[in-house]
Amino acid sequence: xxxxxxxxxYIGRTVEAFLMNNxxxxxxxxxxxxxxxxxxxxxxxxxxxxxVTLFTGQIAFVRILMV
Amino acid sequence: MADIxxxxxxxxFARNTCPVTLATSSPGTPVIPLGSExxxxxxxxxxxxxxxxxxxGDNLGxxxxxxxxxxxxxxxxxxxxxxxxxxxxxxxxxxxxVSGVVILVGTDVVQLHExxxxxxLVLLDQVNAAYS
Numbered sequence: 001x002x003x004x005x006x007x008x009x010y011i012g013r014t015v016e017a018f019l020m021n022n023x024x025x026x027x028x029x030x031x032x033x034x035x036x037x038x039x040x041x042x043x044x045x046x047x048x049x050x051x052v053t054l055f056t057g058q059i060a061f062v063r064i065l066m067v
Numbered sequence: 068m069a070d071i072x073x074x075x076x077x078x079x080f081a082r083n084t085c086p087v088t089l090a091t092s093s094p095g096t097p098v099i100p101l102g103s104e105x106x107x108x109x110x111x112x113x114x115x116x117x118x119x120x121x122x123x124g125d126n127l128g129x130x131x132x133x134x135x136x137x138x139x140x141x142x143x144x145x146x147x148x149x150x151x152x153x154x155x156x157x158x159x160x161x162x163x164x165v166s167g168v169v170i171l172v173g174t175d176v177v178q179l180h181e182x183x184x185x186x187x188l189v190l191l192d193q194v195n196a197a198y199s
Contacts, residue, residue, distance in 0.1 A: 059193070
C-alpha cells in the first residue's frame with residue numbers, strides 16, 4: 001500500500017498537510033495520481049473555502065485529525 | 068510511475084518444481100533469474116512492494132503480472148519501521164518532528180498513531196532521522 005492508497009481512505013476527514021515551510025488544514029476532497037485536494041478551512045492562513053491542490057512529492061507528512 | 072513484471076513459470080512434475088522460464092520487466096525492478104523457483108520469485112517481488120495484478124494457471128504452468136505503483140523508499144527505512152510496529156518512534160522530517168506508535172508501513176509511507184488520537188501519514192522519503 002502506498003501513500004495515495006492510504007490517504008484515499010480518509011476522504012471527507014479534516015487533515016493537516018505539512019510541507020517544508022508551510023502547512024494547510026482542511027477537508028480532504030480527493031486523491032489522485034501524485035496530488036490531492038483540500039477544502040481549506042483555516043481562515044488565519046488561507047482564504048476560507050479555497051480548494052488547494054497539493055503535490056505529494058512536496059509533502060512531509062499528513063495528520064488526520066481525530067474529530 | 069508503475070513498475071511491471073511478467074512471469075511465466077513451467078511445471079516440472081518429475082522434479083516437483085515450477086521454475087521461472089520467462090521474466091520480462093520494466094527498468095529498475097528486481098532481477099528474476101531464469102530457473103529460480105516460482106514461489107521464491109513471487110516472494111522477492113512481493114517483498115519489494117509489488118502486488119499480483121493477474122494470475123493464470125494452465126496445464127503447463129502459471130503466468131503472473133505484477134505491478135508496483137511506486138518505487139519503495141530505501142529498504143532499510145521500511146525495515147526500521149517494520150521492526151517497530153506497535154512501538155513509539157519519533158521521526159524528524161522536512162516538515163517537522165512528530166512521534167507516535169507505528170501501526171502500518173507501506174511502500175512509501177509509515178502510519179503513526181499520535182497520543183492525541185490523531186493519525187499521521189509520514190512520507191518515507193521525507194524522513195531525515197528516527198529514534199525510539
